[in-house]
Every structure is written in C-alpha cells, then in structure tokens.
Amino acid sequence: MRSKIEQQVMAGVGIVYAARQLTSRTALELYALVLSACGVIFFVSLPHVFANLVHVMNGGLPSITTFALTAVMSTKLIVQLALLIGSFSLVSLAVNTLRSVSHPPTLAVR
Secondary structure (H helix, E strand, C coil), rough: CCCEEEEHHHHHHHHHHHHHHCCCCHHHHHHHHHHCCCCCCCCCCHHHHHHHHHHHHHHHHHHHHHHHHHHHHHCHHHCCCCHHHHHHHHHHHHHHHHHHHHHCCCCCCC
16 A cells, blocks of 8 residues: 555656646647637538539549639638648648657667
8 A cells, every 4th residue: 555645746747747748749739730620610611612622523633722722712811820720730740650650769778
C-alpha cells in the first residue's frame, strides 16, 4: 500500500504528464484541424458544394480545380482563414507522421 505522500507525488506526475500531452505540438495541430473543420461546417453549405461538385466532375480535373479555386476565393474571409489553418495543420500532421514512420525512434543502449 502506498503512503499518502507517494499518492500525491504520483498524482502530480500524472497531472503534469496529461498537461504536457494536451499541450503538445501534435495535440495543438489536431485542435486547429478540428476547429477549422467545425468552422467550415458551420459557415459553408456543404450539401450545396457537393451537389455543384458532382455537376463539375464531368469536366475532369481542370473543371474541378477551377471550381475549387472559385469556391474558396468567393467565400467569406472567415472560411478562407479556417481552410488555411486546416490545410496547414493537415500538412504539418502528415509531415510529422511521415517523418516518424520513416525514422522510428530508437532506444539508446549504453
């Protein structure tokens, strides 16, 4: 059975660990991605965008690219900002994931 001091120390260590995990770079990037997705969902009529995209898809990649650029450029500034932040977060998470997969951490043996 642990003493009261040991329990308090372990609780303090647990709180510090949880705080570090919740404020890590990856966690902050995930928060930004989720918040930007919520912003886009709140400010954009996604059913209308997808309905228009279905019509444009018959024109191939050039039509889709033109549609996407026009849709982004003609929307509200807040949506453009949410898309920019979400894109940055997504790219950053992808780069970090690829970096960790290609160079997995190793334990140093002394």
